[in-house]
Amino acid sequence: MVDVRVEGPAVERGEEILTPEALAFVADLQTRFGAHRDALLSARAVRRAEIAAARRIDFRAETAGVRDGDWRVPPPPPGLVDRRVEITGPTEPKMAINALNCGASVWLADLEDANTPHWRNVVGGQVVLKDAVRRTLAFTSPEGKEYRLRDDGDLPTIVPRPRGWHLPERHLVVEGEPSVGALVDAGLYLFHNAQEQLDRGSGPYFYLPKMEGHLEAGLWRLVFDHAEQVLGLPAGSIRATMLIETIPAAFEMEEMLHALGVHATGLNAGRWDYLFSVIKTFRDAGPEFVLPDRGAVTMTAPMMRAYTDQLVAVCHRRGAMAIGGMAAAIPSRRDVEANERALAKVREDKDREAGDGFDGSWVAHPDLVPICREIFDGVLGDRPNQLDRQRPEVSVTSEQLLDVAGVPGERTMAGLRGNVEVALRYLAAWLGGNGAVGIHNLMEDAATAEISRSQVWQWIDAGVVLDTGETVTRDLVRRVIDEEVAGIGELDRLDDARTLFERVALADEFPDFLTLPAYELID
Template sequence: MVDVRVEGPAVERGEEILTPEALAFAADLQTRFGAHRDALLAARATRRAEIATARRIDFRTETVAVREGAWQLPPPPPGLVDRRVEITGPTEPKMAINALNCGANVWLADLEDANTPHWRNVVGGQVVLKDAVRRTLAFTGPDGREYRLREDGELPTIVPRPRGWHLPERHLLVGGEPSVGALVDAGLYLFHNAQEQLDRGSGPYFYLPKMEGHLEARLWALVFDHAEQVLGLPTGSIRATMLIETIPAAFEMEEMLHALGSHAAALNAGRWDYLFSVIKVFRDAGPEFVLPDRAAVTMTAPMMRAYTEQLVSVCHRRGALAIGGMAAAIPSRRDAEANERALAKVRDDKTREAGDGFDGSWVAHPDLVGVCREVFDGVLGDRPNQMDRLRDDVHVTPEHLLDVAGVPGERTMAGLRANVEIAIRYLAAWLAGNGAVGIHGLMEDAATAEISRSQVWQWIDAGVELDTGETVTGDLVRRVIDEEVAGIGELDRLDDARFLFEQVALADEFPDFLTLPAYSMID
């Protein structure tokens, strides 16, 4: 029998989640699939080295039969047919209740980028999910105010997002070694909620982040197949939406859907993690891959249009839904003009997505549900989606996807300062246990910190000249860090956040994920 041990501190109601049977199920997933995951992470490094040598990516020649084949995915399952408005957020009780009460179609319950993986968050998030599935979730705030799920109308479909393949869970040891965080998150959720969801007419659904190709999607298919057999679930009842948020994955969209097979439901297009991946993969490829200020790289840039239009075309050709990106604005209830500007920006973004053929999109705040729904209602009408819009006009080449030089915008001191300040503010909150942070009117998560520190690293490495005439060097960035930290003032974990930012932005060798060194600084 495999030795499984919990090394984390006690968590309120944790005994309901960490039952011997649930732990045995999670340990079984780790034993069966942990080494496979390790091999795939090693393959990532090999793949990046190949891309760095070639200074380009192309569609895989060995999978041309998949791209040219006539296969189709199963139709969307109950609860995932109409996804015109999806709200994202962490599995924190108050925010979860607000998300479930807001009128969205789907709640992306984020165990990944919007969640610091403190053990209390990992286990506490599972408690929230268990209660949410059973419609018993309630919370009383410090001021005595009570929050409960509404009893009238339908609640959003619950779709958790487990951690990416790269993240460990050091508080759950199997055979004396840390578990794979993704297997812990998905395994505990499935064990406690899969049958309950099916009994309620929905199902066990997931968002799958950070994958870099079809072999990683295939591993998830193996995990789901095994879970269905062990838990006695109907074949193909576990369905998942994959986030295409890495540049290698953008070249394997069809292969990833095919590899996930009967478990595949949709693809999603994001921005910050995608740009982070572009920098990471092409960091040695020369000045033509150096991005301008990240704020200038909008979804209307040619390379981003190619990426999103390819996603819609692939999804609808194969019978999957296409879900758009995040509206991160936090509406202001005190400043009417600022609020109208934020809503206008969101409306423009969602209008572009709906017009391109997306079937739905994300918002980060309940007050944005209305404008997102209004836009998609205007395009969809009474239809649940627009999967019948095949986008046969889309013909994307590698050159389109890799046209970084075609992105308009400057490299500015203001952009450098924004990267430093926002990343440090976010990392301080993350280290303190909060992975979803409002900063300057936007809801930020780990993807913001990743693109911010990556851009700083890239600009130093490339010796970028800013609009001020200054060249970006380590010394210049340290001066900016000094000034921005002084401007932030008092903030919990600020010194630790500064140390972490310098570690990942000023390193000689590019750290693949900032959350890996960050994880060693919590608990």
């Protein structure tokens, strides 16, 4: 019998989730697939070293047969045929209810970048998902305000996003070792909700983040195949949309769809993590790979256009849905002019995506749902999606995907300060248990914090000269940190956030993910 132990603190209604049967199911996934995951993480390091040495990536010669083959993924399942508006957010009761009531087509229930993996969030999120699936979710605020789901039955399709392969779950120990966070998140959700979703005419669906290639997608296929057999689910009923948010994955889009097989339903343009991956992968590859200020890298930059055009073309050639990136604006009800500017940017962004052939897109706030829906309604009309729109004119090269030097913009002191301030504010909130944070009318999550700290590291390493004439050094960054901390003032866990930021931004060696050292500081 597998030894499985819960070493986290008690969580309200946790006994409903952490049943002996559910824990045994997760432990089975861990013992079967944990070592496979470990091997794939080791392979990432080898791949990164190869890319760093060559200072380039190319499409894999050994998988040309997949790219040239005549195959398609299965048709979209019930609830994922029309995905024109998807709202993202953490599995916190109030935000979950607001997301489910907002009129979106899909709710991305985020157990990953918008969620701090405190044990109370890990288990509490599963409680919220269980109630949401059964339409019993309710919440009363400390002030006595009640939140309940709409009773018209027309709610978004629920699509959880588990943690990436790299994150552990130390509070659930199997045979003396921490579990894989992704297997905990997906396993608990499947055990409690897969059959219930099928009975309700939907299904167990996922968003899969942070993968770096088809071998990692293939591991998810094995996990899903096994889960279906153990839980008695119809073959191919577990379906997933993969985020293309790493630069290695951008060169393996078709291979990843093929590897996920009958479980594949689409790809998403995860733009923020994609920029982080570009910086991380080519962090020491020379000045031609140094991006300008984060805010200057828009989706109209040539390398980003190549990435999104490739994604739409690949998806529709293979019968998969193409889902656009995040509109992170938080509408302001106090500053009319700022709100109009933000909404204009959202409208421009969604106009571009709908015109490019995307089947839907993401927003981070309920107030943005009507804008996104209006734009996609205007393009789609009565059609549920644009799967019939092929992009035969798209022929993206590796040079186009890697054209970092072609991104317009400067490297400025304001950009450096913005990176430092946003990272500090976000990390303080993350350490306190809040993974989705509104900062300067933008919804920030772990992906944007990763961009901020990695860009600072790269600018130091490259000796970037800012618009002020100052060279970015560790001493300069420490001075900026001092000034930004003073400007922020009182903020819970700000000292811890500063220590963490300095650890990941000023280190000699680049830490792959800031959430790994951050995880050591929670609970």
